[in-house]
Amino acid sequence: MRKGLLVVVSGPSGAGKGTICQALLEKATGLAYSVSATTRQPREGEIDGESYYFLTAAAFEEMIESDALLEWAKVYDNYYGTPLKKIEEKLAAGEDILLEIDTQGAMKVQEKFPDGVYIFILPPSLAELERRIRGRDTETEEVLEKRLGAAVDEIRAGRRYKYVVTNDEVEKAVETILGILAAERHLVSRSGELFDRIETGRND
Numbered sequence: 001m002r003k004g005l006l007v008v009v010s011g012p013s014g015a016g017k018g019t020i021c022q023a024l025l026e027k028a029t030g031l032a033y034s035v036s037a038t039t040r041q042p043r044e045g046e047i048d049g050e051s052y053y054f055l056t057a058a059a060f061e062e063m064i065e066s067d068a069l070l071e072w073a074k075v076y077d078n079y080y081g082t083p084l085k086k087i088e089e090k091l092a093a094g095e096d097i098l099l100e101i102d103t104q105g106a107m108k109v110q111e112k113f114p115d116g117v118y119i120f121i122l123p124p125s126l127a128e129l130e131r132r133i134r135g136r137d138t139e140t141e142e143v144l145e146k147r148l149g150a151a152v153d154e155i156r157a158g159r160r161y162k163y164v165v166t167n168d169e170v171e172k173a174v175e176t177i178l179g180i181l182a183a184e185r186h187l188v189s190r191s192g193e194l195f196d197r198i199e200t201g202r203n204d
Contacts, residue, residue: 002094002185002190002193002194003091003092003094003190004090004091004092004093004094004095004096004097005096005097005116005117005181005184005185006087006091006096006097006099006109006115006116006118007031007097007099007103007112007116007117007118007181008095008099008101008106008109008110008115008116008117008118008119009021009024009098009099009100009120009121009177010100010101010102010103010105010106010118010119010120010121010158010161011120011122011123011167012123012129012147012150012151012154012155013133013147013150013151013154013156013166014123014129014130014132014133014147014151014169015121015122015129015132016121016123016132016170016173017100017121017167018100019170020165020167020170020173020174020177021033021098021100023117023170023171023174024098024174024177024178025098026040027174027178028096028178028181030095030096031096031098032090032095032096032097032098033097033098033099033100034082034083034086034087034097034098034099035049035050035051035052035053036052036053036080036081036082036083036099036100036101037052037053037054037055037056037060037063037079037080037081037082037083038052038053038054038060038078038079038080038081039055039056039060039078039079040054040058040076040078040080041054041055045127052125053083055079055181060072060079060081061079061097062190063081063083064081066145067084067192068083068084068085069081069082069083069084070082070083070084070087070108070109071104071105071106071108071109071112072108073075073102073104073108074107075102075104076140076146076147080101080102080105081105081174082099082101082105082109083202085200087099096181102154103154103157103158104111106118106157106161107157107160108115110160115189117162117163117180117181117184118160118161118162118163119161119162119163119164119165119177119180120158120161120164120165121138121164121165121166121167121173122155122158122164122166122167123166123167124166124167124168126152129148129151130148133148135149160196163180165177165180187200
């Protein structure tokens with residue numbers, strides 16, 4: 001059985017990675033979303049267990065102590081992290097998993113899953129990035145300034161990813177990512193079992 005792909009999508013706040021991931025999940029076959037854990041407060045419309053696992057700081061720190069997280073980071077005074085167990089089970093079962101995480105978390109995941117598919121989402125420009133963040137009208141001015149200040153550093157970190165996709169149009173960006181995933185599934189390095197089956201004459 002083919003092992004599942006670990007697909008990691010990151011980008012600065014306001015690049016549109018959440019919108020892209022949502023559209024990608026609707027179009028891609030066999031791709032499941034990995035729900036992250038966080039200690040930040042839910043935004044309007046977010047559902048516990050679907051959007052995030054919303055935890056207290058104490059509960060999150062307990063997961064850190066028990067090594068129950070693939071990665072974690074403290075961002076803008078809140079914890080964010082990825083529960084490990086379900087990811088390992090789904091990948092072993094051949095299911096592709098989508099992680100939407102920040103650049104700090106992605107660098108940690110790369111250390112444990114170097115064969116993952118790492119995709120960085122760029123905005124068309126910094127001016128457009130600021131327009132999108134301000135257009136949300138969900139952040140205080142202080143938090144907004146922090147996000148804008150961190151954007152350039154996050155974009156620099158994007159050079160360490162395998163792929164980059166500019167989000168000027170969501171539909172176009174999603175089609176590009178679908179092409180990336182199709183190519184990744186056909187890499188020779190991921191097809192050892194297929195070669196073995198053909199070479200030995202097995203029909204399973």
